[in-house]
Amino acid sequence: MTKVIQQDVYPSMMISYDQGVDKIEPIKLGKRLKEIRKSLGLTLEESSKKTGLARSTLSKIENEQISPTFQVMQKLTNGLQIDIPQLFAPPKQISATGRRDVTRNKQGRAHPTSTYEHELLATQLTNKKMMPFKSLVRARDFAEFSEWVRHDGEEFLLVLSGEITFFSEFYEPVNLNEGDSVYYDANMGHMIISISEADALILWITAS
Amino acid sequence: MTKVIQQDVYPSMMISYDQGVDKIEPIKLGKRLKEIRKSLGLTLEESSKKTGLARSTLSKIENEQISPTFQVMQKLTNGLQIDIPQLFAPPKQISATGRRDVTRNKQGRAHPTSTYEHELLATQLTNKKMMPFKSLVRARDFAEFSEWVRHDGEEFLLVLSGEITFFSEFYEPVNLNEGDSVYYDANMGHMIISISEADALILWITAS
DNA sequence: AGAAAAAGTTTCCAAAAGGAAACTTTTTCT
DNA sequence: AGAAAAAGTTTCCTTTTGGAAACTTTTTCT
Known part of the structure; x- marks a missing residue:
């Protein structure tokens, strides 16, 4: 018994705990990255050195002018030692009070x-x-x-x-x-x- | 550098992750995405419909031929309802406890x-x-x-x-x-x- | 204030990504 | 088994990204 299960899938796969399912909210990646860089007290030049990415590239990403590739994002997160959950999840400071969701029988x-x-x-x-x-x-x-x-x-x-x-x-x-x-x-x-x-x-x- | 091997079916945990510092950690994104798609029982065509991405693009991503842009990754995660942050996050180490408690009807x-x-x-x-x-x-x-x-x-x-x-x-x-x-x-x-x-x-x- | 330096943006172009369709492989039928 | 369909890959081409350098804006000095 060493094989990865392929035929059965846990339902949690279909749901993301952290992300809305029906709510497709575009993440303001650039804005967030800029905030992070600022909070680290880094300039684009320093950030460039740490990540190995061009200053211009960083600028364009922060200003939402381009959509970075996965490769680039890895360089970013590795270089700045930031973790992604922090990157995507955080601004959701919604107070978890007062939510309610009824699911009728067989209507899930x-x-x-x-x-x-x-x-x-x-x-x-x-x-x-x-x-x-x-x-x-x-x-x-x-x-x-x-x-x-x-x-x-x-x-x-x-x-x-x-x-x-x-x-x-x-x-x-x-x-x-x-x-x-x-x-x-x-x-x-x-x-x-x-x-x-x-x-x-x-x-x-x-x-x- | 210990590589954690997940034999779990949660897509978010399927991403292997190294604690490497300097080197850009090569997360086998494509491989994982393929496993996820398979475990959801989807073909590339169906996945394409759900994500709005071309079949060819999906194939290339899965085979690590290209590095998807963030935009594409969002389409992917939204379409397949998986979670970006957790794609990157180190898999939670499972503590091997094994508690179990059966409660018979009306015996609580x-x-x-x-x-x-x-x-x-x-x-x-x-x-x-x-x-x-x-x-x-x-x-x-x-x-x-x-x-x-x-x-x-x-x-x-x-x-x-x-x-x-x-x-x-x-x-x-x-x-x-x-x-x-x-x-x-x-x-x-x-x-x-x-x-x-x-x-x-x-x-x-x-x-x- | 003005000059110089630093920080940030834009331009230009090579390199890479993404999509349509052709092509190949695998699966599902007789 | 062979044909047909489905699934997956590769090719070809257009669009977009990423980097070097030019350019602009902001900050730091006299």
């Missing part, structure tokens, strides 16, 4: 995979601490997975209907019926198969 | 109040990021509450059975049926009453 964002049929909930809200989703478990056999599912954070699972077997590293498999739940560290390999007649429906919540 | 720790009958789940585990509990909603009138319920963190609620009205500050009350859910900031005043014949049963999860 669908995301089918070979083994699960995911329905992402509360996708209108971004920057959430938790990511909730329902999953219809179609997998019927352990062998449908090539590798343990494993990711950062903690996970809570509740069986909404049907019956499943919950496999995880370090533990014996356990059968879970409607109403049963399990809380576990998601970096511990885990996977689920449905063992009831109908495909099982579960609620899953992840927090990192 | 009971905690009754005048308005709710709570059943705390996964109480064997401490220091959890999330606190899950089921609640039987006995309140039938919002007058039974003397004040908004209000606490730190974010909350997710799913109606397991019955029907409730969800009241919250800043919003109109909303009726929720079995299967409906709501995600909200818990410092926003909130309360719930049951409006179905039988007391409603809900699942609640809090994260701070």
Whole structure:
């Protein structure tokens, strides 16, 4: 079991925790870079020396006249020792008070995979601490997975209907019926198969 | 220089990263993007449609033949809904803990109040990021509450059975049926009453 | 204030990126 | 297996980027 999973995809892939999904806000990269350079007390010349980029190039980037290539961005971030999250995420100082997002039954964002049929909930809200989703478990056999599912954070699972077997590293498999739940560290390999007649429906919540 | 190998399926964590200082760290962007696309089950054509980029461009990026501009990267991350900051960020080191706690239906720790009958789940585990509990909603009138319920963190609620009205500050009350859910900031005043014949049963999860 | 230096912008051009279409490889059908 | 379709790559060409140097603006000196 050393292969990277290709057939199953965790729904968190579809959602970015830090970025809006429906909200496509163009990041003012140049403006931000200028602020950073200023705050480091650097001139374009000094910045140029540190990054190996031409003074003119830096100027044009800061003034949004050109869109730097990935290569250039790497030189920038390496040279100035800045990290990207700081670059893209920070100005979002929105107070996390008063958000609310209702998701009606079966109205979440669908995301089918070979083994699960995911329905992402509360996708209108971004920057959430938790990511909730329902999953219809179609997998019927352990062998449908090539590798343990494993990711950062903690996970809570509740069986909404049907019956499943919950496999995880370090533990014996356990059968879970409607109403049963399990809380576990998601970096511990885990996977689920449905063992009831109908495909099982579960609620899953992840927090990192 | 230790290279961290991720066998995880989170796209944001798939980027390998060196702690190199002077040398420009060659992040295998193309390779990762290809893995991400594959794991999303997309062809270049579909990816092209989603991102608005030419098939040929995507191919060249994936094969490290060109270094995409920031503009292109934004189209990519928006179209495929992945997260730029995390593309660059060092993968979080997974701490290999392996906690697991199964709670059988109705076997959680009971905690009754005048308005709710709570059943705390996964109480064997401490220091959890999330606190899950089921609640039987006995309140039938919002007058039974003397004040908004209000606490730190974010909350997710799913109606397991019955029907409730969800009241919250800043919003109109909303009726929720079995299967409906709501995600909200818990410092926003909130309360719930049951409006179905039988007391409603809900699942609640809090994260701070 | 005016000259000199430093900082920043713009120009010009070589180099690289991005798109359309031709081409090749892989998969899906009989 | 062979044909057809789908997926992926490469070519060719236009647009854009990135760097050297010229140019302009701002700051720092007498």
